[in-house]
Amino acid sequence: MSHVISVNLAHPRPxxxxxxxxxxxxxxxPVDRPVAVRAPGPRDSGLGSGxxxxxxxxxxxxxxxxxxxxxxxxxxxxxWAREFGRELGNGSFGENLTTSGLDLEAALIGERxxxxxxxxxxxxxxxxxPCATFAHWLDERRWVRRFTERALPGTYLRVIEPGExxxxxxxxxxxxxxxxxxxxxxxxxxxxxxxLLPRLLDIAELPDDIRDMAxxxxxxxxSPSTPQPE
Numbered sequence: 489m490s491h492v493i494s495v496n497l498a499h500p501r502p503x504x505x506x507x508x509x510x511x512x513x514x515x516x517x518p519v520d521r522p523v524a525v526r527a528p529g530p531r532d533s534g535l536g537s538g539x540x541x542x543x544x545x546x547x548x549x550x551x552x553x554x555x556x557x558x559x560x561x562x563x564x565x566x567x568w569a570r571e572f573g574r575e576l577g578n579g580s581f582g583e584n585l586t587t588s589g590l591d592l593e594a595a596l597i598g599e600r601x602x603x604x605x606x607x608x609x610x611x612x613x614x615x616x617x618p619c620a621t622f623a624h625w626l627d628e629r630r631w632v633r634r635f636t637e638r639a640l641p642g643t644y645l646r647v648i649e650p651g652e653x654x655x656x657x658x659x660x661x662x663x664x665x666x667x668x669x670x671x672x673x674x675x676x677x678x679x680x681x682x683x684l685l686p687r688l689l690d691i692a693e694l695p696d697d698i699r700d701m702a703x704x705x706x707x708x709x710x711s712p713s714t715p716q717p718e
Contacts, residue, residue, distance in 0.1 A: 490589035490659040492603060493562050494518035496579030498543040505620040506546065513543035514625045516579035518586075518655070525608040526650040528556050538647045539584050546621070553646055554613045554695040559585040560642035561592050567640075572628060582622065583642060590659055592643045593672035598665040598693030600648065604658065608651035614698060615641035615675035641675045667691055677702065 498513030519541075528535035528544075531552025536544030538556025560583035569576040578586040585603075599612040618641075623631040635641070669691050677684035678701070688694060688702040 490587065490661075492653060492655060492657045492659065493586045493588050494578035494655050495523050495539070495653050496584055496586065497523065497539060497541045498537075500543055500545070503545070503621055505624045509546045509548075511543075511545045512621050512625075513537075513545055514582040514621055516542075516582050516584065518578050520655070522652040522654040524650070525557065525603075525610075525647055525653055527553050527647040529553060531555070537584070538645075539653075542584060549619065555644040556647045557585060557610060557645040558583045558616060558642060559587050559592060559645060560616075561590065561640075562586050562588045564592075564640045564642070580626075581642065582625070585653065587659065593640055593670060593675070595643055595671050596664050596667065597669050597671065597674060597691050598667075599661060600663045601645070602660045602662050603653050604651065606651065607653055607657055608647055609649035609662070610645040611648050611693070612671060613644045613646045613693070614695060615643060615671045615678070617641070617675075617678065636679045639672055639676055639679075641671065643671045665693060674698075682706075 496516035496518050499515045499517055500511050500513055501515050503509055503512035524540040525538050528538050528551060532547050534552055536547065536551040544551030560581045562578070565576045565580060565586070595612045597612055601610045603610060618632045618635045628634070669687055673684055674688060677688055682705060685702045685706050689699060
């Protein structure tokens with residue numbers, strides 16, 4: 489059964505990777521109580537995280553309604569732990585929800601989950617793109633490149649209906665859109681496989697800024713038939 493293994497909240501710590509944002513919430517640790525989940529509002533002026541008690545400090549790149557909740561699979565944490573040769577606890581990747589039994593990269597953009605019997609209704613929105621703060625936190629060689637090449641980014645989620653989440657809560661997929669664009673496809677399109685970008689243009693459930701980015705990248709990418717300068 490697909491379920492939440494742990495709910496993880498930020499322990500603020502200094503962020504040495506950015507001069508303009510001196511604190512990071514990437515250090516997420518499990519809590520042993522139910523946590524209220526609600527839509528945080530706009531990225532720059534809202535509450536940051538969708539979880540009450542969590543913290544988002546770089547409001548230019550993180551948080552807001554389209555990145556309200558971040559989920560990562562325990563199965564993938566275990567895979568990375570074997571590769572690193574060290575233990576990775578729940579929350580190690582800065583995820584709010586550590587999940588089990590669900591292939592997050594196969595989740596469709598716009599797919600909706602009910603978390604718990606009467607918990608929040610969440611919607612799959614965008615993949616996580618690795619950054620310098622993430623690389624510094626894990627302290628693994630060539631981390632951004634390795635994470636990108638493996639294409640196991642986990643997923644951000646919107647909050648459609650508020651509620652409480654807790655460890656052990658079942659995750660039920662309650663609806664799936666008619667398109668076939670998954671979190672994995674979206675991540676690969678935005679990183680190493682730009683040939684996939686056209687598939688993002690008609691996905692209404694993607695944030696406007698992601699579709700705009702895809703469109704701009706497509707228009708800047710010469711087609712194979714376009715003569716190239718010598």
